[in-house]
Amino acid sequence: MSSKKALAGLLAPPLLWLLVAYLGALAAIFATAFWTTDPFTNQVVREFTTENIRALFEPTYLRIIGRTLFIAVTVTVLCIVIAVPFAFFMARVAPARTRAFLVAAVLVPLWASYLVKAYAWRTMVQPGGVLENAFGSTPGYGFSAVVLTLTYLWLPYMILPVYAGFERLPGSHLEASADLGAHPLTTFRRVVLPSLLPSIAAGSIFTFSLSLGDYIAVQIVGGKLQVLGTAVLQNITLDLPFAAALGTASVVIMVAYLLAVRRTGALENL
Amino acid sequence: MRIGRGSRIGFTVFAVVVLAFVYVPIGVVTLNSFNSDRTFGWPPPGLTTQWWSLAWEAQGPRDAIMTSVKAGLGATAIALVLGSLLSLALTRYDFFGKHAISILVVLPIALPGIVTGIALQSVISNILNPVFGINAGLFTIIVGHATFCIVVVFNNVTARMRRMGGSLEAASADLGARPFTTFRLVTFPLLRSAVVAGALLAFALSFDEIVVTTFTAGPGTPTLPIWIFNNLFRPNQAPVVNVVAVVLIAVSILPVWLAQRLGGSDAAESRL
Numbered sequence: 001m002s003s004k005k006a007l008a009g010l011l012a013p014p015l016l017w018l019l020v021a022y023l024g025a026l027a028a029i030f031a032t033a034f035w036t037t038d039p040f041t042n043q044v045v046r047e048f049t050t051e052n053i054r055a056l057f058e059p060t061y062l063r064i065i066g067r068t069l070f071i072a073v074t075v076t077v078l079c080i081v082i083a084v085p086f087a088f089f090m091a092r093v094a095p096a097r098t099r100a101f102l103v104a105a106v107l108v109p110l111w112a113s114y115l116v117k118a119y120a121w122r123t124m125v126q127p128g129g130v131l132e133n134a135f136g137s138t139p140g141y142g143f144s145a146v147v148l149t150l151t152y153l154w155l156p157y158m159i160l161p162v163y164a165g166f167e168r169l170p171g172s173h174l175e176a177s178a179d180l181g182a183h184p185l186t187t188f189r190r191v192v193l194p195s196l197l198p199s200i201a202a203g204s205i206f207t208f209s210l211s212l213g214d215y216i217a218v219q220i221v222g223g224k225l226q227v228l229g230t231a232v233l234q235n236i237t238l239d240l241p242f243a244a245a246l247g248t249a250s251v252v253i254m255v256a257y258l259l260a261v262r263r264t265g266a267l268e269n270l
Numbered sequence: 271m272r273i274g275r276g277s278r279i280g281f282t283v284f285a286v287v288v289l290a291f292v293y294v295p296i297g298v299v300t301l302n303s304f305n306s307d308r309t310f311g312w313p314p315p316g317l318t319t320q321w322w323s324l325a326w327e328a329q330g331p332r333d334a335i336m337t338s339v340k341a342g343l344g345a346t347a348i349a350l351v352l353g354s355l356l357s358l359a360l361t362r363y364d365f366f367g368k369h370a371i372s373i374l375v376v377l378p379i380a381l382p383g384i385v386t387g388i389a390l391q392s393v394i395s396n397i398l399n400p401v402f403g404i405n406a407g408l409f410t411i412i413v414g415h416a417t418f419c420i421v422v423v424f425n426n427v428t429a430r431m432r433r434m435g436g437s438l439e440a441a442s443a444d445l446g447a448r449p450f451t452t453f454r455l456v457t458f459p460l461l462r463s464a465v466v467a468g469a470l471l472a473f474a475l476s477f478d479e480i481v482v483t484t485f486t487a488g489p490g491t492p493t494l495p496i497w498i499f500n501n502l503f504r505p506n507q508a509p510v511v512n513v514v515a516v517v518l519i520a521v522s523i524l525p526v527w528l529a530q531r532l533g534g535s536d537a538a539e540s541r542l
């Protein structure tokens with residue numbers, strides 16, 4: 001009995017906080033997606049309608065959703081392509097004593113201010129900026145700059161789980177594969193990649209979800225580019241129910257993604 | 271898989287390129303804060319410390335730092351209590367709904383910040399303001415930040431609780447200590463450094479947060495990231511923004527470095 005009381009005492013304050021301050025607010029905003037807005041006063045009218053959800057399937061918004069998804073997928077793929085060889089270098093190629101240094105080198109930018117990192121890329125891609133001076137051309141503000149900046153921002157979120165995955169991979173598996181005559185690339189494709197898949201999937205949850213929800217970096221380097229986040233932002237004051245519907249769309253996509261990668265065992269690797 | 275000399279060099283070159291990719295932009299911002307050219311033409315024509323003294327005297331960033339510190343301390347204090355309680359409950363007890371709760375803690379950081387932001391904003395304008403007369407401001411910033419800082423403290427304390435197991439607490443109980451005495455003399459001293467590490471990381475996370483803050487801050491009290499963002503597109507503020515950006519990097523990394531020393535390897539990764 002006393003242990004039950006102790007448990008209740010431990011659980012009550014944090015649960016009360018999370019349920020009231022967070023889950024309640026979240027439920028309210030999802031409910032708002034089914035309300036409507038008075039066109040003259042911009043006030044929310046509490047009348048059930050699926051109009052907002054239907055509006056998401058209009059070509060304008062389908063294009064925005066599609067573009068956001070495309071950015072999230074591209075950023076995720078780029079992060080994987082950079083992170084896998086880099087993490088392999090960290091875990092298997094670099095001498096053991098530089099390993100701690102490399103982990104720290106990856107962790108530092110993870111915690112460095114998000115805003116400053118996005119701003120840094122503005123100074124990189126701006127006309128007459130660093131890229132133009134170094135390479136003679138710059139993508140300028142827009143889609144490419146957004147993909148570049150987001151890849152930069154979320155790369156550590158992919159490197160760290162993949163690095164942990166490489167650490168867990170027994171060296172004997174690699175040796176066995178080599179002893180059986182496999183080319184290094186074959187070993188990579190048939191031994192390394194399959195056992196790394198849960199780690200890559202775990203990392204992709206971050207890169208995908210963070211890219212899907214981002215709008216600050218898009219505002220800083222995206223020029224006039226419209227994504228889900230900026231569309232939500234534009235609708236908040238004028239049409240909160242529709243903004244809520246757009247927000248709900250991003251949550252639905254995210255939940256679908258989580259369910260899809262769950263089968264790889266990614267969630268146990270977070 | 272034996273790594274030949276050629277591929278070893280190849281991987282090393284690749285790693286150096288990646289590290290350059292990671293550090294060059296941060297280096298550029300840092301260098302720009304000393305760039306003597308007012309419009310930050312690249313490469314810098316010369317170096318100067320005048321932007322640093324300009325920023326030192328500017329009132330805007332100074333007020334913003336104060337707001338950020340207050341918000342960070344408030345959010346950390348709340349997250350510290352709630353995160354630790356939750357961790358103790360989830361690691362030492364078995365009960366129905368345990369799994370659901372561990373998902374609930376992660377949600378505020380896993381779902382897009384803008385969704386959390388508009389949710390909290392509508393609570394402020396629909397409930398807090400009309401019913402309690404509370405306006406968006408420092409208090410609502412703290413509430414918003416605390417909600418997602420809980421998970422950082424929770425992760426750090428949970429990792430330590432798992433590693434230390436339950437045998438010392440069981441021994442203490444066998445020797446006749448009451449639960450609270452066991453907590454005071456055995457559990458808490460073992461947890462202390464993990465709790466401090468969690469607090470430092472929660473503070474760093476709060477200090478850097480911008481999305482949720484945008485929706486909970488109200489007009490009068492910008493935090494440091496909000497101040498930077500508001501001034502980012504004003505050309506005449508650019509020199510000060512550059513300096514404040516460098517300060518912000520330093521301020522967010524310092525607690526992480528301390529936390530890593532206190533909490534061990536899993537501390538700094540708990541942003542993941």
